[in-house]
Amino acid sequence: MSIEILPARLANQIAAGEVVERPASVVKELVENSLDAGATRIQIDIERGGHKLIRIRDNGAGIAQDELTLALSRHATSKLKSLDDLENICSLGFRGEALASISSVSRLTLSSKTKHQEAAWQAFAQGRDMAVQVKPVAHPDGTTIEVKDLFFNTPARRKFLRTEKTEFSHIDELIKRIALSRFDVSITLTHNEKVVRQYRAKTDPSQAIARVAQVAGKAFAEQGLHIQSGEGGLQLHGWVLPVGSANTVQYTYVNNRMMRDKLILHAIRQAFEEVSGAQELPGFVIYIDIDPRQVDVNVHPAKHEVRFHQGRLVHDFILQAIKQVVVPLQGEFTNEPLNNLADTAFSQTDTARSPTGNFESGEVFDYPKSQLQPSHSVSSGGASLGSRSAGGSGGAYRATPSTNHHDINAFYQGVSEQHAAHFDQGAHVSVGVNQSHAVEQAVALKTVAIISINEGVCVFSSEQQLYCSHFKYALVDDWHEQIKEQGSLEGKALLLPVRVNLSKQDCELIAAQQSWFTLLGFELIIEKQFVMVKKLPACLYLLDVTSAVESLLEACKAPLENIESWLAWQMQHTPARFYSSNIFLAQQARMQNNPQTIERLRVKAVKIDIEHYLMQLD
Ligand SMILES: Nc1ncnc2c1ncn2[C@@H]1O[C@H](COP(=O)(O)OP(=O)(O)OP(=O)(O)O)[C@@H](O)[C@H]1O
Ligand SMILES: [Mg+2]
Structure with a gap:
């Protein structure tokens, strides 16, 4: 057989085999075209399951008269021009094949009007070369495509069509999927002239x-x-x-x-x-x-x-x-976070009590940071219930206002007093005093150099004596200082929040101590049956998240009642690997420049017997 170029219709029919399987696939291609054309209203009329008629009307951009012929030709698209575009596709179509393919296996007419045109035009392709005829027609802005007698000229395909009902159910299902892809578009679906579905646009x-x-x-x-x-x-x-x-x-x-x-x-x-x-x-x-x-x-x-x-x-x-969101059906889960501080009045009038409502309103993932600020609403009886600024928990799981929140407030009181003192000093001390303080510090730095060896190990001299120690022994004091300066330690955000399932009781326990461990850099969203970990203290970041939460739970059970014991707990759980991390290196550099570090290290340091080494030299 000699080699010949296929007639256009036959080539298009072969291509149609790939995308036009049944009426629903025609509907898919046509509705996607309407969406790509920016339509906000699409009407889909089906007759006899799509065997007889599929008509899609839209109010999109329309097709200019001189482009109608191209629209029905294969490999003709307005949606991409180069390979670069192909790698960055934002439209639903891009192959430039759908209309040509559908038109080759049905009687297709395309009517359209752009808003810049006075009149509308209609195009249809006929014959083995699919020559396109264009004639005037009455049509509003937008496009209508009518597909009649699908597969009339491809009996093999027609044979595979199922009953009207089955084919229509495929179309119905497809429209459902499309309706959920674009909430902002109104879609109406009719079958045999009866409205079957009406999805109104939801722009909000x-x-x-x-x-x-x-x-x-x-x-x-x-x-x-x-x-x-x-x-x-x-x-x-x-x-x-x-x-x-x-x-x-x-x-x-x-x-x-x-x-x-x-x-x-x-x-x-x-x-x-x-x-x-x-x-x-x-x-x-x-x-x-x-x-x-x-x-x-x-x-x-x-x-x-x-x-x-x-x-x-x-x-x-x-x-x-x-x-993050998988929950068992029978669980008591209501999505009301333990740390939801919504006030009672608000809760009662809030209609969106369903889980969906809560998540949608953004409350669940919105961690109420303000609860750690010094609170005016803490009465002598503890955190005042129903107050947004109190450190308690919300709803039925509102933790009993424990002494912890008192302690934390006392702690903050101290911090803010120190802050105030610091600012007062800044405002009143004379330049001379400041200068002499700087000189003192410089002298101190010179005389108390710390040489860091590696991974936290260091050597320093104090009072003519050489010592060996590890920076970890100065960590707790350094953290304490940072909390006083900044309000809390900076946590490190996990790439994605990690969920750790816990019992209701453990969740309550953790919630009751939350104010403390938030100071360390933990950021947790506490639900009734699990916690969602968003940040971990930088020094615990290398731990497995679940074991970090388990250790945290142990600490909450202890319970630790002051910041010193929480910092000591954190230091104890810091893995050795932390001391080779960049975060630790930065902290170490700061400690090296802090004249107080020597004093802190001396508490746990071994003397280096210089005489002993000198003897070896002789
Ligand atoms: N409803 C419509 N409104 C406006 N323009 C349309 C509409 N339908 C088709 N067109 C135009 O006709 C062209 C051809 O459509 P066709 O569906 O064949 O190809 P495509 O959408 O570009 O790619 P694909 O084959 O991947 O669907 C489109 O690129 C578009 O410019
Ligand atoms: Mg298309």
Whole structure:
């Protein structure tokens, strides 16, 4: 057989084999085109399950008269121009094939009007070369595409079509998925001239859950746990139902494109298994937003799979993010954080008491830092309940105002007095006094040099005697000094918050001592059945998060009642590896410059017998 170029229609029909499987795939391509055209209203009319008619009307940008022919040609797209664009795709379409393919296996007419045109035009392709005819038509701004008699000229394909009902159910399902990809677009779906679905635009993000509930089931509004994680080029948000929920609607999106990606599903499944051991996944609607350059959407013709350039990282990110919210259905979990300081009046009138409501309002992850500030509302009876500024806990789990909060306030009182003294001094002392203080310090530094050997080991001289010690013995005092100066030690944020499951009782215990360990740099969100660790003290960062929380729990049980004992506890749990970290090096440099360090080190130092070494020289 000689080699010949295929006629346009045949070439397009072959291409259609990849993307036009059934009526629902036509609907997908056409609705995606409307979304790419910026439509805010889309009407989808179906007749006889899409066998007879699929009509999509939108109020998008429209297609200019002189581009209608191109729109129906293969490899014609307005969405990318170069390879560079292909690596940074922000539109749903980019292959320039859908209209040509659909048009080759149906009777397709395209009517459109841009807002700059006076009149609208209609195009349709015919014959083996798919020559396009254009004629005037009456049409508002926007585009209508009518697809009649799908597969009329490809009997093999037609044979695979199922009943009207089945084909329509595929379309209905598809529209549900699309409706959850764009809350801001109104979508109407009719079948045999009856309105079957009407999704009204939800432009306010707080209304998003209403559409999720309408599409995916009201369980999402009642029990759905809102999740929001990550930042910048990799973020995840969405809703997850509790384990055991009967609702198993599962939708995932990447950059607002519906997805059935193995990597994403694997990460979600693993998260559920690790937290609850459950094999059966409940419903979820998860959106992943990633820098388009980090993902390749040109993997599958129908674009429902992607390839992440850093698959492992994305997998683990999803895994950790989902683990934050997985909860058993029967749990007492209400998402009311123990440290939620919302006042009682507010709580009672707040309609958003559902987990979703709470997460949405941002309270759960919003750590009330102000509770550590000196509080005016602490009465002699302890923290005044229901006050936003008190150091107690919220709701039924409000911890009994323990003496800890008194102590912490006393501690702060001391700190702020010192601060005040410091400022007073700054305002009144004369320049001369300041100068002499500086000279004193310089002399002290010269005479008390500390030589650091490595990993914290050091040698210093004091009163003509040489000593060997380790900077760790000066840590507690140095930390104490930092807390006095800055209010607390600076914690180190985990790459992602880590959830550690605990009993209700242990959560209460931890909550009661929170004021203390927050000074050390811990940042914890305490729920009823778990804590979410956001920051660890820099010196404990190398510990496994779960064991850090377990040790913390032990300390809370002890309980440690003053800052000195908490600092000593922290020092005890600091792993040896910390002494080779950059954070420690910075701290060591500061200690080396502090004249008081020698005194602190002398408490635990060994004398170096110089005579002994000198003798060896002779
Ligand atoms: N509803 C619409 N409103 C405005 N322009 C449209 C619409 N539908 C199609 N177009 C235009 O026609 C072109 C061809 O559409 P087609 O769906 O064939 O390709 P594509 O969307 O660019 O890529 P893909 O094949 O990946 O869908 C689009 O690039 C766009 O410019
Ligand atoms: Mg398209």
